[in-house]
Amino acid sequence: xxxxxxxxxxxxSSESRPPNPLSGAYRQCFNTAHVASPCRKTLVRHHxxxxxxxxDVSIGPALGEHCETGFIPxxxxxxxxxxxxxxxxxxxxxxxxxxxxEYGRKSFCxxxxxxxxxxxxxxxxxxxxxxxxxxxxxxxxxxxxxxxIERAVASAFLQTxxxxxxxxxxxxxxxxxxxxxxxxxxxxxxxxxxxGDCRAVISRRGKAIEMSxxxxxxxxxxxxxxxxxxxxxxxxxxxxxxxxxRALGDWHMEGMKSxxxxxxxxxxxxxxxxxxxxxEFLIMGCDGIWDVFTSQNAVDFARRKLxxxxxxxxxxxxxxxxxxxxxxxxxxSVVMVCFHSKPPPNLVVxxxxxxxxxxxxxxxxxxxxxxxLGN
Numbered sequence: 098x099x100x101x102x103x104x105x106x107x108x109x110s111s112e113s114r115p116p117n118p119l120s121g122a123y124r125q126c127f128n129t130a131h132v133a134s135p136c137r138k139t140l141v142r143h144h145x146x147x148x149x150x151x152x153d154v155s156i157g158p159a160l161g162e163h164c165e166t167g168f169i170p171x172x173x174x175x176x177x178x179x180x181x182x183x184x185x186x187x188x189x190x191x192x193x194x195x196x197x198x199e200y201g202r203k204s205f206c207x208x209x210x211x212x213x214x215x216x217x218x219x220x221x222x223x224x225x226x227x228x229x230x231x232x233x234x235x236x237x238x239x240x241x242x243x244x245x246i247e248r249a250v251a252s253a254f255l256q257t258x259x260x261x262x263x264x265x266x267x268x269x270x271x272x273x274x275x276x277x278x279x280x281x282x283x284x285x286x287x288x289x290x291x292x293g294d295c296r297a298v299i300s301r302r303g304k305a306i307e308m309s310x311x312x313x314x315x316x317x318x319x320x321x322x323x324x325x326x327x328x329x330x331x332x333x334x335x336x337x338x339x340x341x342x343r344a345l346g347d348w349h350m351e352g353m354k355s356x357x358x359x360x361x362x363x364x365x366x367x368x369x370x371x372x373x374x375x376x377e378f379l380i381m382g383c384d385g386i387w388d389v390f391t392s393q394n395a396v397d398f399a400r401r402k403l404x405x406x407x408x409x410x411x412x413x414x415x416x417x418x419x420x421x422x423x424x425x426x427x428x429x430s431v432v433m434v435c436f437h438s439k440p441p442p443n444l445v446v447x448x449x450x451x452x453x454x455x456x457x458x459x460x461x462x463x464x465x466x467x468x469x470l471g472n
Contacts, residue, residue, distance in 0.1 A: 175410030187218035221273035224346035258363035274347035328360025385427030
């Protein structure tokens, strides 16, 4: 399945790229002379993030060369979105199972080159649509891709944020914000980048491994960064206005962002790993999913559904249907990426051998009982 989906009709990733619904205003901001080079010079990273390109959380085998031999995943993906109980839909997602081919590039290693994203907008859908349509382009056209994929991804987040600011300066009606969660599968390497409270979870033989950290203002790490940037946290909200600590866009909100920095960061946090045969699938969902599912609960649910029909699209729809039954009050969007052609295997839990012993007194009583039966 190849292609992408940015907020359009639900389904698999087998359809071609949809037209950008906001191309009129964006076109003025996307000629190479205006964006590509100047954006690099305006990217500012807060000092607390300079050394935080990748997470220090141990999640499995270290990321090695992207073309290493070993397990090669077979990617299959799908996505689904639902307005939920909201009056408007502000989420978007994208699935590209063959990232390089989609952009006319030749493969540089064995295995897949895939890109996936989930974008949870707020204050309108324009920022989510913008990131959904342009983030992957900034990655693949970056000077660090594919030599340093993690650096290319981090730079693309910041370039997308700056480009969105340029678009909003052309048309104020586009002003909005979005969280962004992106995943790249290159060969057997998985790179996940997150800015906001969407979440990515991998199933490793049925065990949930979180591949992102929710960026909430109340988190100690985020709160320290916010306060060091001149912001504050009030009642769990950044500057009393946003319930996320990182996002793209929101340039129109006073005191949140400037070209020199600010408490609302577009800097992604990255986690990387080498996939193994035990890694079954990846779930990427907006916070409306995680409001009613724990990470392990979602993996358990998705695993059972894949064993029934082995269809990632249907599984995404069933996850959202279940979230609605559990009264999630948000827009809902989810992407699933399977790393095998077959469904997850049934797990047989070995029975533990319980060591039992009997005391000397108990043996005497048992012997006495047996003797009485013979008399």
